[in-house]
Amino acid sequence: MNDRVVPEPERRRRRPTKQGTVLSAEVIVSTALRLLHQHGSEALTVRRLGAALGADPSAIYRYFHSTDDLLLAIADELIGHAQRDWRATGDWQSDLRGIGLCLHAAYQAHPQAALLAAYRTTGRANETRAVETILGILRGAGFPDQEAVAIYHAFVDQGLAFAAQDAAAAALPDAARAADLDVWRRHYARLSPETHPHIAATARLLVTDMRRSGYPLALDLLLAAAADRLGRHLAARP
Amino acid sequence: MNDRVVPEPERRRRRPTKQGTVLSAEVIVSTALRLLHQHGSEALTVRRLGAALGADPSAIYRYFHSTDDLLLAIADELIGHAQRDWRATGDWQSDLRGIGLCLHAAYQAHPQAALLAAYRTTGRANETRAVETILGILRGAGFPDQEAVAIYHAFVDQGLAFAAQDAAAAALPDAARAADLDVWRRHYARLSPETHPHIAATARLLVTDMRRSGYPLALDLLLAAAADRLGRHLAARP
């Protein structure tokens, strides 16, 4: 049912729902984010979303073609959140680091939504703006186009992949999350040096290190290697 | 319904199903993997699995407490697959590259199961063996313990995060996956150079590059930066 959805800017007649609320794509997306945040990812069903909005579930299809369409809107909203907190500094490395960390932080703020959204390409406004910004930073730094695109790809995919990974951990039920962390203390930290010398030698370090996200270091390594490549490009073609 | 499931080693009576097949946990897991592989992620439902087995759907619950229990069994099977294809070469960089790519490939072969496996710390035999191997490679290369653990963490998380990311993309319903890829051709490749100069300048490169996984480059960048750090460590303390 394509013709069911009227594009947002052309909407004119807003009729209050039976229970009094006035719907809009924006209201639906933010309510969905609230549902995900409060009750976990199983909570996001059309029926529950309808109930939370005080509307019939099918009313949502007046604003989104399908639940997948809604999901893409949620994904773009998250990207928008990430961009709100970021400012350019002029230095390409710290700019990219800032973008990566902002993205990661925005996704951590809504782990359940991040899990569903991090894997999608929306092509919507916020995503498009982010792509343009990042490509601009890389090309401005002097990366040739092909290299800029390759680094862009690695940078963005890595950021999204870690965001989803850490979101998944955060979104686990409390018991499961605690149990997974405990594996490092209860299992790995007790292995014998005879059978597992390398684990035994580094057990204490592992226990503390694995509590944190691996993203900051992975990001810094990526940026350092990219800088190295840039240096060689600039040396070759001055 | 816990008491419904009898642990596999204690099973004695194997009754053939109405259509003649004899069930077992192993048969169910491999049939599920085949279903996933042949017909995509929507194909794995208890009902379809029952049909594929020539059994009533509810018979599956004699072997697994729930579909999640079944999926964990599938995931466990996958971890074994991941380690079968790798051999040590003696060079730490190509060893790690090989492990990363093998992991990625094994997960890509069964994306739907990979999505569930990538986020968990099991502490079981196969995982433990992998941790020991990777730490051994890093410490053998000369990384000091703290650095070895940090690099280990970044390397493994990166590999798992990308495995899950690319698995998620592959596990999307066909329509959604095609739509996401098309966004690069239909949306980004048509943006005006006036409003989006950097995207417009690199549109052709983006369209081709974004079809592939960003992991190989991200992995190489991580390894290159790690090698650089190692060089500085060895120079400082010969």
Add this chain to the structure above:
DNA sequence: CTTTTCCGGTCAATGGCGTTGTCATAAGGT
């Protein structure tokens, strides 16, 4: 101010899903 249009919320129904309570029967130990 009245009339017409048609957006957009509601209702009811469809076909799918995971899961479970109950029953019947064949396999295995005795």
Add this chain to the structure above:
DNA sequence: ACCTTATGACAACGCCATTGACCGGAAAAG
């Protein structure tokens, strides 16, 4: 050969997303 019980089959429950028909009322036209 008998008895127990494991295990497969059946039917039902309550979810789910999605859709077509309906119609009230707000906006637009006169």
